[in-house]
Amino acid sequence: MARGRRRSAVSMTVPQLLNEVQRGVASAHVRYSKMLWELATSDALATCEQLLTAMKHFATVAEPTLSQTRLLNFFGTFANDAEGRDAATTEDRLNFIAVLLEPLIELTGAKDHCARWRFCQLVHALVGNLPQNVEPSDALDKALGELEEAMLERLDDSQPRVRSVAVRALARLFVPGEAEDYSDCELTARMIEMLESENSTAVRKAVLATLPYSSFTHPYFVERTRDVSDDVRKMVYMAIKQRVPLPGLSTDDAVLLVRRGLGDRAPAVRAEVSKLVMQWLEDSCDGEPLRLVHQLDVQRHPEECELVLRMLLKEGQVNAVHLGRLAESDSIGLRADFSRPGAVMGPASALFWRVVCEWLKDEATERGLSAARRVGQAAEIENSKAAEANQALDAALPPTVADMADIIAQHAAAGAAARFACAQLMQLAARCMDFGDAAGRSDASLMLRRLLTDVPTGDNAEEAAAWEAAWRSPSWLRALALFLRKVYGSPKELADGMLPICGDLYTSGGFATEGFEVAEQAWVHALGVAGLLLEQLTSARQVAAAGEGHFSLRDLLDRLVQPGLRHRSAKVRREAVRCLGLYCSLDGIPTSLSSHLVVLRQVLITHGESATVRAVAAQALGDVALARGPKEVDRCLMAELAGGLLPGLDPELQQKAVVDLLLDVLRQWAEEFAGAAAAGAKKRAGVRRGSRGSADDLEALGGLGAALVEGLARLARTHLRWQAREEAEAVAAVQRGEQPRELAMEDIDAVKVLVELTLLHFNPEVEAASLATQVLPVFFQNYAELTSEHQQFLATAFLPAARLAAGEDKVSGKRITAATCTSSKVMGFLAQLLQTPYGDKQEPVGHEVLVDLLLRELYVCSAMGYEVPKPYLLALCRTVAALDVFPVGEPEDTDITARRLLELARQLLTEVPDSSMRKDLKVLLDKLHARARAHRLSTQPLTPEEIAVLIEQLQNFKEAEDVLADYPLPFDAIEQPEAPAAGGRKGAAAKTPGRGRRAAAADDSSEEEEDDGPQMPQDSDDEEDGGEERTPARVPPTASRRMPDRAARSARKPLVEAATSSSDEEEEDSEGEAAQDSEEEEGEEEDALSPLAENLSPAVRRPSKARRQSSDSVSALRQALQENRIS
Structure with a gap:
């Protein structure tokens, strides 16, 4: 066989x-x-x-x-x-x-x-x-x-x-090298380069599938988790799943992968990350979720651990119903015996049972709602599942609220080690238990009183540090606030329960004793509890008038907050300023608001004050302006000026409105942070001692910038809401015969805020301020997605931001190229935002007003003799080509029409000094003609009189009195030499008038071919108008200064025609090569201009070939061999 x-x-x-x-x-x-x-x-x-x-x-x-x-x-x-x-x-x-x-x-x-x-x-x-x-x-x-x-x-x-x-x-x-991390391998370097520059999704996926994983290449894998392509992000997690076990990753790296992966927008990516986490669970944790959560460092990363547990519950790896029943039968979890001394839950266990109970609660609610929407057997099935989840939840939780309060009290008494578990249990009780039982609420209230009045004495440094960290932890304060709102059913009950606690702290801490020095920890704790109360209130009227001998809201202000403002400790002053800001946000306060706002402003503009205290003051001013209206805050601040200015402070800042004040402080902060970051870099380079303190100071200074940015961003975001409220209140005030109040800031102030935040977003000197720089992209994306009115504000801020950025480029003295031009990056960023769909309607927004402004700017910069960087002009052209115009026809409230924009674009075709710019303008022309056909708009050329008026408006554009008056052109004018008479070739070429940013010597050959006469280029206008008879659009008399240039060219023309044919061919070849080289250089600059460039042209231009296909492989091979394609 x-x-x-x-x-x-x-x-x-x-x-x-x-x-x-x-x-x-x-x-x-x-x-x-x-x-x-x-x-x-x-x-x-x-x-x-x-x-x-x-x-x-x-x-x-x-x-x-x-x-x-x-x-x-x-x-x-x-x-x-x-x-x-x-x-x-x-x-x-x-x-x-x-x-x-x-x-x-x-x-x-x-x-x-x-x-x-x-x-x-x-x-x-x-x-x-x-x-x-x-x-x-x-x-x-x-x-x-x-x-x-x-x-x-x-x-x-x-x-x-x-x-x-x-x-x-x-x-x-690939060769590992001596270090065995592939850092010395040339192939590794080439793959990393491709990963960063490659446009093709398939190629980036191939690189990730091929690149070996090591400590050297790990950052490049992590970087691709933010790739624009869903397939590439999915490939990252597939590669890590195949090559790296959980012990091979650091905790921070594993948490970062979980956070980005499980929060990804693409379901396919989330599914791949789920497989990765489940592999970690099986291979490295023996299928035990608690071990997995423990390895992810639950106390440092509770949100990511919660994501992991919820994913395991969703995928069925953890059965919540079975766990609930098991807790009751085997006395585990919250049903364990906590009567024994020291019996507390660990951090991972507390988070685990909180997530399981919340899952059961949500499952029961969802199934119950689903049963209500169905009938028959389907409703019965959903009802049975809801009942099953409710039974499991009851089995997992303690029998009563009083029992739960005892468990929380035992964890609170266990000290710093159980602080995290205590917060998880309070959050669990607030979300999953019924506080309708009065006895249970009373027990919980007593537990809270003991917890809030327990102040560490300072003998145990570790306990004191953990206590301070807890009171500064958002998760601890959030859990405490949730539990407070559950225990006290209304704001009045909350105030009645919390104010006596503040009074006890005031009495027991020695605040009332004359000459007694209260410990710093007691100050911080008392002010922290006061801030917790003030955060839960919305109005001072919710607090009942205190009787004789009771601690009132006014006592809270006079005995704790205001003395804390004068304390020598920055930590105490920080908490006092925070409480004062919360107090000022309440309605109906029994004291003068103006005096408190002056204190907040004084703290903010005092340069000798700690950055952490100034940050809280900035946040407080922003919150008060957000709660009461920017104009109302301005009125209160201006009312205090009658008493005179405060000595030792900047008088200019004291007289500014709140928005201008925050903007000025933000500018000062940017300069101060840039200097501190540079000094810190020098210290780190010199390896000096005390660098840790410098880093902490820089982080605190960065927190001030984040507070300023967040406050201004929130004011800009709510500007339209305050305008609507102001109009509604004005109508009601007129009906009552009262004077209307001003609440919203001016529109120009909102534009200023957007301009300053945009420039800060592209300021490389503040990149180290991570908190501030992380706020900006989130804000801008959210702002552009709100309404069409918000996008119009962005459009208004477009040109001022571009001019300011160009001015900063000029002042910096750097060589301005496509890669270094800040103004082009700003324009590309804002243009992308203006193309973002807003709201749920996904309707297009027409930006014809902005296109009109940008075309005017382009005319002034290219035709009126200014030294303008080429990337600035390129970005203007690309923006007008990218923005949508007249999506639903011409607007009735403006004089901007398709005819006007067409004429502007035609005029600019002969003014811009680059062929790529003319291509973008032709794209705009095609778009305008398409809109005209779709909406039957007129495209008749402007009459000579209308053209003359338009040109006069363009020449006066730089002297506009609107928003742009505060943002003048930052470019220098070019001295115009006297034009000689048309004559010899050499003299005419040497004295041709300058065109925008360069003399005519810098013009490319394509421009010389297109600019042979005074008439405007017609393009496809005749075809678009159906061949109708039309008046040619000619250059008006105001542009006659360009005629010597054209006369010189016409004088040279016979010399070229008289040359031999061979010389003609050689000259044409040389001109063609030069033009090709210039276009290639321009293309390289275009590619690096801005994110907008990626939408208009590929970053890598490669020649395309026609694909030859054949169904017969033998004939295809013969054809290929004949064409010498395979050799």
Whole structure:
């Protein structure tokens, strides 16, 4: 039988065997591979030739078919079977593969892109599937060297699919180096470079699948978790799941992957991260969720651990119903015996049971609502599931609220180690338990009283530090606030319960004793409890008038808050300023608001004050302005000016409105932070002592910037809401015969805020202020998605922000290129925001008003003799080409029409100094004609009189008295030399008037070809107007200063025509090459201009070729050989 099978294999030819492979299934590939190796052993030369011929036929099929996929998989199986029974057989087989690879490597450079792609696939199939434990032979090692050179060339191929396969073919050629982290490998450096610059999603996926994981390459994997492509982000998590176990990642890295992955917008990415976490659970934690949460450091990263637990519950890895029943039957979790001394839950266990109980509560609610919407058997099923979840929840929770209060009290008494668990239990009780029982609420109230009046004495430094950290922890304060609102059903009950606690703290802490020095911890704790009360109130009227001997809200202000403002400790002053800001936000306070606002302003503008205290003051001023209205705050501040200015403070800042005050302090902060960051960098470079303190000071200073940015952002975001409220109150006031109040800030103030925040977003000197820089992109994205009115405010801030950024570029003295031009980045960023769909309607917003302004700006900068950087002009052109205009027809409330924008664009076609700018203007012209056809708008050219008026308006544009009056052009004018009479070529060329930012010597050849006469270019206007008779649009008399230039060109024209044909051809070739070179340089600058460039043109321009396809592989191969595409 064996000899018969052998005769059958040998009698089968290579083509027959490959045909069987394409028709068969994958399970037969191993058998066919053995047959092919037998043929190769018997006649290696003939087998190699036949395989090569078949591979050439394979390379002519462009369509990815099932047969081609089977063939590729078979070649991979064939290479994987290269390991023979002994060393000699293995070496012979490796040599055979090396001989087969040599012609394939040469063919990867074929002219046809389909052939290159297929041959790279074949090379990858053979090399990528070689046995891992086999040492390459000398011949194979030489072939692999040639392969590396060939694939490195293919990494620059014009076709993305060729590049992606070439990347995968290099997977076996990475060298770990001496450090074994691949940091010295040239291939690693090349892959990282491609990962950062590659436009193709398929290529980035291939790089991530190929790049080896190490401590050196880990940051590049993490960086791709923010990739714009869902498939690339998914590939990151797939690669990490296959290569790195949980112990191989640091806690911070694992938490970062969980946070980004489980919070990803794409379901496919979230599903892949779920698989990654479940693999961690099975492989590294033996299927125990508590161990997984513990390894993720639950106290430092509770939000991420909660995401993991909820994902495990959703995927069914953890059964919440079973756990609830198990807690009651086995006395675990919240049903454990806590009467024993020291019996407390650990941090991971407390978070785990909170998430499980909240899951059961949400499941019961959701099932109950689902049952209410259904009828019949479906409703009964949902009701039974809701009842099951409720029973499990009751089994998991303590029997009564009093029992839960005892458990919380025991954890609170356990000290710093159980502080996190105590917060989790309070949050669990507030969300999952019913506080309708009066006895239970009374017990919980007593527990809270003991908790809030327990102040550490300071003898235990560790306990004092943990206590202070808890009172500064948002999670602890949030849990405490939730529990307070549950225990006290109304604000009045809350005030009645909390004010006596504040009174007890005042009495027991020694505040009332004359001459007694109260400890800093007692001050901070008392003010923290006062702030907790003030946060839960919305009006001072909710607090009942205190009787004789009771602690009132006025006592809270006079005895705790105001003395704390004068304390020598910055921590005490910080808490006192926070309480004062919360107090000022309440309605109906019994004291003068103006005096308190002056104190907050004084703290903010005092430069000797601590940055943390100033940050709280900035936040307090912003909150009060948000609660009462910016104009109301201004009225209160101005009322205090009658008493005179405070000595020792900037008088200018004391007289400013709240918005202008915050803006000025923000500018001062940016300068101060830049200096502090530079000084800190020098200290770190010198390795001086005290760098930790410098870092803390820089972090505190960054917190001040974050408070300022957040306050201004919130004021800008709510500006329209305050305007609507002001209008509504004005109507009511008029009906009552009263004077209306001003509440909202002016529109120009909102624009100023947007401009300043935009410039701060692109300020490289404040990048180290992470809190401030993280707020800005979130704010701008959210702001652009609100309403069309908010987008109009962004459009109004567009040109002022661009001019200010250009002015800063000019002052910096740096060489302005596409990569360093801040103004172009600002314009690209704002243009993307203006194209963001807003609200739920997803309606387009027409920005024709902004396009009109930008075209005027472009005219002034390019035609009126200003030294303007080229990237600034390019960004203007790209913006007008990208923005949407007239989506629903022409607006009735403006004089901007399609005719006007068309004329502006036509005028600019002869003024802009670059061919790419003219392309963008033609895109705008096409868009305007399309809108005109869709909405039947008039496109008749303007009359000469209208053109003259338009040109006069353009010339006076730089002297506008609107918003732009505060943001003048930052560019210098070019001195215009006197134009000579049209004459000799040399003199005319030397004295041609300047055009915008350069003299005519800098004009490209394409402009000279287009600008031969005074008439305006017609483009496709005649076709758009249906060939109607029209008046040609000519340059008005105001532009006659350009005529000497044109006269000089017309004078030179006969000299060119008189030249010989050969010289003409040489000159045209040289001009064409020069124009091509200039366009390539311009293209490189365009690509790096701004994020807007990615929407208009690809970052990498590669020549495209027509794909030649044929259904007949034999005829396709013959055609390819005739065209010398495979050689």
